[in-house]
Amino acid sequence: MKPAASHAGAHGAPHWMPGGRAQVAGLLAQEWDLLVIGGGITGAGILLEASRRGLRALLVEQRDFAWGTSSRSSKLVHGGLRYLKEGQFALTRESVHERDALLRDAPGLVEPLGFAFGDYVGRKPGRRAFLLGLAIYDRMAGQRARHYFGAQEFLAMAPHIRKEGLQGGICYQDARTDDARLVMRVLQEAQSHGGVALNYCAVQSLAGGAPGPVRGARVRCAVSxxxxxxxxxxxxxxTGAWADRLHDKPAARLRPLRGSHLVLPAWRLPLAQAISLMHPHDGRPVFAFPWEGVTIVGTTDVDHRTDLQQEAAITQAETDYLMAALHDQFPTLAITEADVLATYAGVRPVIDTGKADPSKEARDHVLWQQDGLLTVTGGKLTTFRAIALDVLRHAAPQLPHWQADLAPQAIFAAPPGAAKLRQCSPGQARRMQGRYGAQAEALVAAAQQGELEEVPGTETAWAQLRWAARHEAVQHLEDLMLRRSRLGIQLANGGTAVLGRVRAICQPELGWDDQRWAAEEAAYLALCRSNYSLPKARE
Structure with a gap:
């Protein structure tokens, strides 16, 4: 089985939509070895691992790539230290190994992040239990590090935390990423192997099925x-949390859980590393950490009972919960809701085992086959490669003419050397290579005067917006502002202040007339108010 041909755009770089939307009909009319439904990190990982092993693979996504959970995660690539408490040793071990692989294969996109946890009198887990967990964590990662620091030494690393009752502190390492850009990088890598990914193509129904096997799907292109x-x-x-929608009687019961976050200016909550704490009300882990020029505070873990077709949004109860954690851990900063730049909420696909506390539900992935449809759900952002390889192992019996080595390979091909990005600072070159791999050089070359400068208040270059508009299947302004870039949650009011320059750069690339731009801008700003702002701002 040979992969589909790779597609190149007019500027020498691959298009997500080869030849534009006009070629969608031709692509969908082809016969495929594998049709992947869902454009989040799980689907993207499956497309990559299938394509690089010679399968003709097509991915379709009902909305935009990473629209659901995979652009609204906690942005952490971690081994799941807290899962040790629940006895999930296998999941933690797998997560640690996949975290280390991402740190090795995706520098500039996945970066180390230190975590600091204050040791307070009477606070659980106690020092001994925490250090025991870290010893196991270190052993899984094949490393050893000093973890405990006295009170004064710890305060020097985390100067704004509450001092009352502080006995010392514990530090350890995990990692962070830009989740939506991680999805895009995985899709880009899949495309280099012949995989095809189409956004805004929704599956309306499956083809075949009982009594015979599923042999395709009826797909509607929202653009045409x-x-x-x-x-x-x-x-x-x-499709993650949406997996039940393709089953009449799903074999596993999903429990959609919402995780909501606050985004603060970095100057308002300045942190050199993540601060991890146990919430004063219920003992759940909450964190605050520096990310892309802002500070993220999260997360909640509550049952999500609203329509999954509607975007999730933080509630007032969740806002109060996170603010209570901030007031308890950083009392001298006197942070208020007025300091919040933006909010976001995502829905996690968790398997329901009936636990009263949502946070105690396992984060393992599960697979099952029903009428020839192979379903995968659950799991974590960190373990997407392991999930994809597990899917291919289950898929192999259904593809008798395909044989492949399913041992893990490097997640991404090594990008060109940084010397080819001389126009960028070393830090910017590293970021560009991490996010765009082999396309980084073309992106920098396409930048016009002043476009390698960063958008104020962020670490995003203006040139990244031009590249996204030209090459990354942007169909709506929200795609550009919330997923190709993260300006919509990094800047106040969805980045209203920079929309003029965004328009000057991107409108010609997108080919939108003034009426289309005005409609897109109105819809985007309404979305920011309804789903990416504090609840009081929606009233």
Missing amino acids: GATHEVRANLVVNA
Whole structure:
């Protein structure tokens, strides 16, 4: 089985949508070995691992790439230290190994992040239990480090934390990422192997099925309005929290859990590393950490009972919960809701085992086959490669003419040397290579005068917006502002103050007339108010 041909755009770089939307009909009319439904990190990982092993693989996503959970995660690539408490040793070990692989293979996109945890009188878990967990964590990672620091030494590393009752502190290492850009980088790598990914293509129904096996799907392109019959030897349902929608009687019961976050200016909550704490009300882990020029505070873990087709949003109760954690841990900073730049909320696909406390539900992934449809759900951002390889192991019996080595490979090909990005500072070159890999050089070359400068208050270069508009299947302004870049949550009011320059750069690239731009801007700003702002701002 040979992969589909790679596609190049007019500027020498691959297009996400080869030849524009006009070629969608031709692509969907082809026969595929694998049809992957869902454009989050799980689906993207499956597309990459399948494509690089010679399968003709197509991914379709009903909204935008990373629209759901994978652009609204906690942005952490971690081994799951807290899962040790629940006895999930296998999940923690797998997560530690995958975290280390991402740190090795995706520098500039996945970066180390120190975590500091204050040791207070009477606070659980106690010092001994925490250090025991870290000893196990270190052993899984094959490393050893000093973890405990006295009170004065710890305060020098975390100067704004509450001093009352502080006995010392514990420090350890995990990692952070830009989750939406991670999805895009995985899709880019899949495309280099011949994989095809189409956004705004929703599956309306499955083709085949009981009494015979599923052999494709009926797909509607939201841009053209046309409906297409897609034929595939195997269909994989990788829609996460939405997995139940393709099953009449799903074999596993999903429990959608919402995790909400606050975004603060970095100057208002200045941190050199993540501060991890146990919430004063219920003992759940909460954190605050520096990310992309801002500070993120999260997360909640509550049952999400609203329509999954509607974007999730933080509630007032969740806002109060996170503010209470800030007031308890950083009392001298007197942070208020007026300091919040933005909020965001995502829905996690967790398997329901009936636990009263949502936080105690396992984060393992599960797979099952029903009428020939292979479904995968659950899991973590960190373990997407391991999940994808597990899917391919289950898929192999359905693809009798395909044989492949399913041992893990490097997640990304090594990018060109930084010397080829001489126009960038060393830090910017590292970021560009991490986010764009082999395309980083072309992105920098496409930048016009002044476009390698950063958007004020962020670490995003203006040139990244031009590149996204030209090459990354942007169909709506929200795609550009919330996922190709993260300006919508990094800047006040969704980045209203910079929309003029964004328009000057991107409108010609997108080919939108003034009426289209005005409509897109109005819809985007309304979305920011309804789903990325504090609840009081929606009233």
